[in-house]
Amino acid sequence: MIKFEDVTKIYPPDTIGLEGVDLHIEKGEFVFLVGPSGSGKSTFIRLLIKEIDPDRGKIAVGGRDLGTLRKWKVPYLRRNIGCVFQDFKLLSSKTIFDNVLYALQVTGNGGSSAKRKVSEILNLVGLSHKASNYPDELSGGEQQRVSIARAFVNHPPLLIADEPTGNLDPETSNGIMQLLYRINKTGTTVIMATHDREMVDAMRRRVIALDDGQIVRDQRRGGYGEA
Amino acid sequence: MIKFEDVTKIYPPDTIGLEGVDLHIEKGEFVFLVGPSGSGKSTFIRLLIKEIDPDRGKIAVGGRDLGTLRKWKVPYLRRNIGCVFQDFKLLSSKTIFDNVLYALQVTGNGGSSAKRKVSEILNLVGLSHKASNYPDELSGGEQQRVSIARAFVNHPPLLIADEPTGNLDPETSNGIMQLLYRINKTGTTVIMATHDREMVDAMRRRVIALDDGQIVRDQRRGGYGEA
Amino acid sequence: MGKLKFFLGEALRSLRRNYFMTIAALVTVFLSMAVLGAVMVFVYNIEAVLKDVEQKVEISVFLKDSVTAEQIETLQAEIVGWEEVKESQFVSKDEALQRLKEDMGEGADVVEDLGRNPLPASFEISLNDPEEVGGIASRLEGREYIDEVSYGQEIAERIFQVTSVIRNILVVFLVMLGGVSILLISNTIRLSIYARRKEVEIMKLVGATNWFIRWPFVIEGIVVGTVGAAAALAVVQLGTDFVVERIRENLIFLSVPFDAISLVQLAIVLLGVGALIGATGSGLGLRRFLNV
Amino acid sequence: MGKLKFFLGEALRSLRRNYFMTIAALVTVFLSMAVLGAVMVFVYNIEAVLKDVEQKVEISVFLKDSVTAEQIETLQAEIVGWEEVKESQFVSKDEALQRLKEDMGEGADVVEDLGRNPLPASFEISLNDPEEVGGIASRLEGREYIDEVSYGQEIAERIFQVTSVIRNILVVFLVMLGGVSILLISNTIRLSIYARRKEVEIMKLVGATNWFIRWPFVIEGIVVGTVGAAAALAVVQLGTDFVVERIRENLIFLSVPFDAISLVQLAIVLLGVGALIGATGSGLGLRRFLNV
């Protein structure tokens, strides 16, 4: 599903984002991405959706080489990747409902079945009552859940979540984890960057640990802090 | 230090932010504010710095009634409150260094002693090497630490932190908590909204739990989830 | 068609939600277009006045006293037959004397004292295109019963010089003003897009194609451009009516054809330019933010 | 003074960091001011032409043939003594006849045939303020050796009517254009502040007073306003020189005083207005975002 070959990303002039990362993630895997603040987790994710390009190395997603992917094809790549952004990235001029719906509309699918899907997913993350509010009228955790809903609504084959529970209380976090777990069970590949030690330790899934842009651990059934 | 009397904040048209909150926080206390997503923690904090006004009730900070506080005096109130915002609120057109320095400059203090203070605090949060970067060149956790540095730099008598470790790994979080602890020891009142169960349970300080805008628990030496 | 409806809906929703920027853009379109429209009306009217002035250049063909009525008739018929000629009028010796008296006013008694009439009969010829005056004059010169052909060569050349300079200045000014309007409007549109660049970035990141993002902006631009231009059109029309009314009242003797430019022409230009700048300004202004 | 330095530094830093908006604002100021400046130059020159035309209104005082050289001298002295009078010129009977011949051109031989000279001697009086022509004329009327006082009343009134209408239209247009410029510029400034409203909000939240936030914006506004206006000034000056050069070449006979408005005047107005709109536009545009 995902292949990194000696990928290096340097932010000008000389900040290391990622350095010499080799990686293979199979279809259907559930991967935790851990590492201290500034270790390159978000950089990894931004490379995956081709928000930025690597300075060196090769990235392939779903068999497509991102380096040679034509510009106009990038949107089609992104529609197959649901992404929960660390800073949410909600459209401030659209209501919550329309924010989530937009992810379906870009695929040319905005009819009543799409609207039903949006209602369902908003219900799932507990925000039905905020459907017609705007993002700046929501609490931090609520915004985060909207971002999660938008990433899920499309049932993409690859789901990426950048610290999706950072602003959520443990109970809601657990709910989201359950959701991710169930989604993964249906065959969706899930990659999740997180700082939540409890959660990683409880799930016992593959853990990739980054430090200073390099992979320092890649463990089949790891915990948050193990060596 | 802080007194809430029957404070209610309703966001138009009918969303409850806070409802009938009575509260007393003494000078020098360390208070955790917990509660599920959307329970009113940020609303409480926004009321404290008079970013919003309550619909009912009285709020006093440091003996000053916020309801009768003249408009032009509000900046002077805010200079005495260091605030770490949930969404960081960094000035995107200023470098990290200048962002932190700005909190000193508003008080008319921008000389070389101020600059030394800024360097020190940036060192403390581990961001000396990012001093001349702009906020959008920082990782989520790094931005959060800048917000923390800005709130601390002024040594305000009241420190408010809205989920200041949401984007930080456990180790860095611990560092920040140590810092808050030491600051509190010097007599500074600290209020911290958080979802970090481990931390709250470990510290055993006063815990105020909100749910749906109401105080459901106020415990002298509480944990995150106790009844 | 579902798509068109979607894009239209998006555009209108955005115009409403970002009303501050909508108003700013509308104000700019309105003001630029109003100035452009007013100056267009002004230039077109001046042009009409210039044409009028140029029409004053006529050829006078002075006839020998020996000419017969028959010869006069033949000549008149020939001249009127030329397609360059708009009108040819015969002025008899008596009429010429009468005119001289009228022209002289104070000094009229000088003429009264004359025993005989020394003035020649003449044709006064006005042309469709006054600039051909030289050619026509030379065509007539030297015929046997014609004494002299005169068209005030020096005056005529001066008039044409003056009108052509004024014309050039006005046209250059109008074109420049058009350019200024376009720049001002697209500038404002770019600024309003700039304020929304984060939104555009997000749209790209969740999988929208460039055109999917662009269409609503283009429609927004067309709406703002057209509405602003329509308002400008209305104001220019009312303003022109008001000014013309006052000029007519105060300067009844002036013969300016104040309908030199029609409402339809003006509307086509203003609305067309407004919609076009709105659309292209939005479409192009987006480009640099779509590279995500 | 440390504060001024800080505010200045903030303003310049912000101009650099937000260069996109800086350029947008500069473009707007430059274009609006260039159009305003060009029209100002135009209006001032037209005004000079109008004055010139009005100066053509003169009083002719026709004297009886019985008047003596002494009386002529006394009258001349008296007239020149009046402060309203700019110039008074005596035209003798012979000179009058000579002029008539020149004026008539074709019909000059009519005059040749005369035995005697029927024309009167006269004074031609031009005034400092041509509109006082009526008063001066009536002051002279009815004196014993004066036959008639004439100032072409009808023509004079028409000229004043025409010039006053043109003047009114131009002044109204100029004032409106000034208003338009101000609106366009403050509109752009408001938009560029709007794009930074979040920043302003944050500044307030970390304890900045309104004026602490406002000063850098005001300075930014002054810089943009002045620089934009200076560029416009330069372009208008170069453009005027170019146009005047061409007019002088092509229309050597025109006596328009093309230095009707001086560079200094223009500079004061444009730079002053630029700086003022920049400052107030920024200062006022901020207001609604300072309420946090």
Ligand SMILES: Nc1ncnc2c1ncn2[C@@H]1O[C@H](COP(=O)(O)OP(=O)(O)OP(=O)(O)O)[C@@H](O)[C@H]1O
């Ligand atoms: N646009 C940028 N320009 C320059 N440096 C950048 C940029 N974005 C990120 N960096 C730097 O790259 C490094 C990795 O950043 P990244 O965002 O990938 O960290 P992260 O693992 O997501 O951290 P966190 O847990 O704090 O979100 C950091 O040192 C950061 O400062």
Ligand SMILES: Nc1ncnc2c1ncn2[C@@H]1O[C@H](COP(=O)(O)OP(=O)(O)OP(=O)(O)O)[C@@H](O)[C@H]1O
């Ligand atoms: N500007 C606003 N307009 C309308 N409703 C708002 C606004 N701000 C907050 N709310 C609502 O008020 C409630 C309390 O919000 P608040 O931000 O205080 O929650 P919180 O406890 O900080 O949650 P979180 O842990 O997710 O940050 C939420 O339901 C939220 O949707």
Ligand SMILES: [Mg+2]
């Ligand atoms: Mg990150």
Ligand SMILES: [Mg+2]
């Ligand atoms: Mg909150």
